[in-house]
Amino acid sequence: MDDRNFRNAMGKFATGVTVITTLLEDEAHGMTANAFMSVSLNPRLVTISIGENAKMLDKINESGKFAVNILSEAQKELSMHFAGQIKDNRQIEFGWINELPVIKNALANIVCKVHSKQIAGDHTLFIGEVTELVISEGAPLTFYEGKYGKILS
Ligand code: FAD
Ligand code: NAD
Incomplete structure (x- = not known):
C-alpha cells in the first residue's frame, strides 16, 4: 500500500465539502475540509481533522473556536479558493455569528467551541x-x- 492507494480508497467515500473558519487577533481565516462528522447529540459534538502543516491548526489551537460551513453546489470556487487551488488574492466578505466569521449562503453554519482535541498522526x-x-x-x-x-x- 502506498499513499496514492490510501487516498484512492478514502476517495471512494463520497463527502460534502466544508470551509472551516476561525478568528484570531481580529483576522479571519478559512480552510476547505471534508474530514468532518457529527459525533454526539448530548452534548452536541462534531469533529474536524486538521493537518499538521495547515495554518488553521495553530489558529484553532489559540482561538479555541471554529465554525464548520457546509457548502452548496454553487460554492465550488469558494472551496477551491480556501484550499489554495485558486491564487487570486480575492477578498471574501464573511458573515458573522457571535463574533466568529462564517461563510455566507452556506447550507449550514455550525459554530463550535473546542471541547477537546487529539493528535492523530x-x-x-x-x-x-x-x-x-x-x-x-x-x-x-x-x-x-x-x-x-x-x-x-
Ligand atoms: P492557507 O493555505 O494559507 O489558506 C487557504 C486559502 O484560503 C488560501 O488561498 C488563502 O488565501 C485563503 N484564505 C484564508 N483566509 C482568508 C481570508 N480571511 N480571506 C480571504 N482568503 C482567505 N486539509 C485538512 O487538514 N483537513 C481536511 O479535512 C481537508 N479536506 C480537504 C478537502 C478538499 C475537498 C480539499 C480540496 C482540500 C482539503 N484539505 C484538507 C486541504 C486544505 O484545504 C489545504 O491544505 C489548505 O490550503 C490549508 O489551509 P491553511 O490553513 O494552511 O491556509
Ligand atoms: P485525493 O485523491 O488526495 O483525496 C481523496 C481522499 O483522500 C480525501 O477525500 C481524503 O479522505 C483523503 N486524503 C487526501 N489527502 C489526505 C491527507 N493529507 N490526509 C488524510 N487524508 C487525506 O484528492 P485531491 O484532489 O488530490 O486533494 C486535493 C488536496 O487536498 C490534496 O493536497 C490533499 O492532500 C488535500 N486533502 C486533504 C485532506 C485531509 O487532510 N484530510 C482531505 C482531502 C483533501
Whole structure:
C-alpha cells in the first residue's frame, strides 16, 4: 500500500465539502475540509481533522473556536479558493455569528467551541461543542474520487 492507494480508497467515500473558519487577533481565516462528522447529540459534538502543516491548526489551537460551513453546489470556487487551488488574492466578505466569521449562503453554519482535541498522526482531531446553528435550503457540493460534483435529482 502506498499513499496514492490510501487516498484512492478514502476517495471512494463520497463527502460534502466544508470551509472551516476561525478568528484570531481580529483576522479571519478559512480552510476547505471534508474530514468532518457529527459525533454526539448530548452534548452536541462534531469533529474536524486538521493537518499538521495547515495554518488553521495553530489558529484553532489559540482561538479555541471554529465554525464548520457546509457548502452548496454553487460554492465550488469558494472551496477551491480556501484550499489554495485558486491564487487570486480575492477578498471574501464573511458573515458573522457571535463574533466568529462564517461563510455566507452556506447550507449550514455550525459554530463550535473546542471541547477537546487529539493528535492523530499528521493531523489533529478537534471535537467541537456546537453553540450556534444557522441552516439554509439548497443542494450540497460533493467530493468523490478527488473531484467535485453535485447530487443529481
Ligand atoms: P492557507 O493555505 O494559507 O489558506 C487557504 C486559502 O484560503 C488560501 O488561498 C488563502 O488565501 C485563503 N484564505 C484564508 N483566509 C482568508 C481570508 N480571511 N480571506 C480571504 N482568503 C482567505 N486539509 C485538512 O487538514 N483537513 C481536511 O479535512 C481537508 N479536506 C480537504 C478537502 C478538499 C475537498 C480539499 C480540496 C482540500 C482539503 N484539505 C484538507 C486541504 C486544505 O484545504 C489545504 O491544505 C489548505 O490550503 C490549508 O489551509 P491553511 O490553513 O494552511 O491556509
Ligand atoms: P485525493 O485523491 O488526495 O483525496 C481523496 C481522499 O483522500 C480525501 O477525500 C481524503 O479522505 C483523503 N486524503 C487526501 N489527502 C489526505 C491527507 N493529507 N490526509 C488524510 N487524508 C487525506 O484528492 P485531491 O484532489 O488530490 O486533494 C486535493 C488536496 O487536498 C490534496 O493536497 C490533499 O492532500 C488535500 N486533502 C486533504 C485532506 C485531509 O487532510 N484530510 C482531505 C482531502 C483533501
